[in-house]
Amino acid sequence: MGMKLTKEQQEILDGKFGDTKKRVMKTLVMYGExxxxxxxxxxxxxxxHLVTSFGLKAxxxxxxxxxxxxxEGVTSGQQFSVDPRPLDKNVPANFxxxxxxxxxxxxxxxxxxxxxxxxxxxxxxxxxxxxxxxEVGNTPKKGEVLSWSExxxxxxxxxxxxxxxNRNSGIMDLMGSVVGYVPYFGLLTDEGxxxxxxxxxxxxxxxxxxxLGSAIGMKVMEDVPYVVGLDKWLGKKLDEETCAYLKDFGAxxxxxxxxxxxxxxxxxxEAKEFxxxxxxxxxxxxxxDDKELERVKKSYPVVWKNPNAKPKLCFMGxxxxxxxxxxxxxxxxxxxxxxxxxxKVYIKTVFTASPGVVKEFEKTGYAPxxxxxxxxxxxxxxxxxxxNPLCGKMPVITSSNKLRTYTTARYYSDDEILSxxxxxxVAK
Amino acid sequence: xxxxxxxxxAPGTVSAKALVSHGGLNTLASFQKALQxxxxxxxxxxxxxxxxxxxxxxxxxxxxxxxxGSTTGGLVLYCACSMKRQPACMxxxxxxxxxxxxxxxxxxxxxxxxKMPVIDNLGDEFLNFVKDDMQITVKENGVVEVx
Numbered sequence: 075m076g077m078k079l080t081k082e083q084q085e086i087l088d089g090k091f092g093d094t095k096k097r098v099m100k101t102l103v104m105y106g107e108x109x110x111x112x113x114x115x116x117x118x119x120x121x122x123h124l125v126t127s128f129g130l131k132a133x134x135x136x137x138x139x140x141x142x143x144x145x146e147g148v149t150s151g152q153q154f155s156v157d158p159r160p161l162d163k164n165v166p167a168n169f170x171x172x173x174x175x176x177x178x179x180x181x182x183x184x185x186x187x188x189x190x191x192x193x194x195x196x197x198x199x200x201x202x203x204x205x206x207x208x209e210v211g212n213t214p215k216k217g218e219v220l221s222w223s224e225x226x227x228x229x230x231x232x233x234x235x236x237x238x239x240n241r242n243s244g245i246m247d248l249m250g251s252v253v254g255y256v257p258y259f260g261l262l263t264d265e266g267x268x269x270x271x272x273x274x275x276x277x278x279x280x281x282x283x284x285x286l287g288s289a290i291g292m293k294v295m296e297d298v299p300y301v302v303g304l305d306k307w308l309g310k311k312l313d314e315e316t317c318a319y320l321k322d323f324g325a326x327x328x329x330x331x332x333x334x335x336x337x338x339x340x341x342x343x344e345a346k347e348f349x350x351x352x353x354x355x356x357x358x359x360x361x362x363d364d365k366e367l368e369r370v371k372k373s374y375p376v377v378w379k380n381p382n383a384k385p386k387l388c389f390m391g392x393x394x395x396x397x398x399x400x401x402x403x404x405x406x407x408x409x410x411x412x413x414x415x416x417x418k419v420y421i422k423t424v425f426t427a428s429p430g431v432v433k434e435f436e437k438t439g440y441a442p443x444x445x446x447x448x449x450x451x452x453x454x455x456x457x458x459x460x461x462n463p464l465c466g467k468m469p470v471i472t473s474s475n476k477l478r479t480y481t482t483a484r485y486y487s488d489d490e491i492l493s494x495x496x497x498x499x500v501a502k
Numbered sequence: 503x504x505x506x507x508x509x510x511x512a513p514g515t516v517s518a519k520a521l522v523s524h525g526g527l528n529t530l531a532s533f534q535k536a537l538q539x540x541x542x543x544x545x546x547x548x549x550x551x552x553x554x555x556x557x558x559x560x561x562x563x564x565x566x567x568x569x570x571g572s573t574t575g576g577l578v579l580y581c582a583c584s585m586k587r588q589p590a591c592m593x594x595x596x597x598x599x600x601x602x603x604x605x606x607x608x609x610x611x612x613x614x615x616x617k618m619p620v621i622d623n624l625g626d627e628f629l630n631f632v633k634d635d636m637q638i639t640v641k642e643n644g645v646v647e648v649x
Contacts, residue, residue: 136581
């Protein structure tokens, strides 16, 4: 094998610590060699983050593999957070849906959560795709090496926090934690963090984060984009509002394409430090104006059985909302409902946020207000909720481009969502 | 017949009919329904992939630029392999991405009875040339014959 391993790594690979650990190392070495890695580097973050949070019957082969690790005492060297749970009894579901969720689709949920506890789950509230938020407590530092998965979390950790992590797959994430090393390639290297695209944002107003991210993701696919012109709308400071914007923007780049890192000129840590030196020679250019965003939005297929159906459910928060987003939306809803003389939302609406953020939100006066307006706050994974034939037939609306990509949910801008859930009406 | 040469990511030989995606394959969106609801043909469920949506993926020589989307991609591919619903082979025009690589490596290391040859770096010309239902033959050394 072409990778230079330390004595300890070689001994693991040679089977000194058992066949299972040997296979873990072999998996990582093959993974690294595929991408030209010459060595492994230590995972330096305090915690890991795993993508697989759901006890989905279809993933039984994964649980069997984890069982094998547990039986042989090959567990994670780090504690970890994990993506959101797929179930929440507070989220609207009819009798048949509940039956299918609990007895058929997610029948392995309890079993799998016990596996996670045994493997090193941080705590019972560590189920969220936004583990990096301060309320959750898994916030990597700049320069730390991670073995994370969850595309939206990886792109956030790399871009906004300046940590170093490849777009690892589920299972591969855990394997890095088991041996404590990951292969050194791609987004872990300085070279791999250079931009192959320059994105020029020439819009006449602040672009919708989820739409801009989608346009960029579909254009650059897995490459690193360097975005100029966005600081005009976001400013030059990574405050809470800007971080929430970048969370949603990044999730769209990662799900509509395969972006693992972006640089925002004058704003994100490495762009501030190195500026346009991060742009590779011969980088391609993509100009985004109002017309281009409109073109991208119109290109989304409408897969509802009846395209003119009245929406039955609205999901907001994929990735999970921040505390400031929950508060902003409560204020916006209050104003919008007052303007049409209504007390409650017109469409059943679910806002999702991490358990930690929900706890903080509940300490504020906005939580009862939001409840009064009929909005359910949950820590569910909307994507997992939607991924079944019953929900697939429901006309669900969302401003999440990630949810749109993976499910039959229909994308609308934040303003359109606000209008629909407060005034109702047929989707257009 | 035309011959292309790529890099072997997962070794093996196979012959199968081509199934071509010109856009990135979103592994989760494409496979999830099939794995969840016992569809042995692994019918592609990704509404955004106009080339593949509604078509059988199991047993086909899947020709694509790369995979995209959720980082569950690798484990979804691993599960497809474990449940014997995987493509006959995966043929990438570009260098393989980390999720597809993870899926094929996991299958290769942890599943003793599954073979899914994976070749990458076949070039844009390969993806421009190959069409659905063309006969594909994958050789051990990364050579792919298309006819």
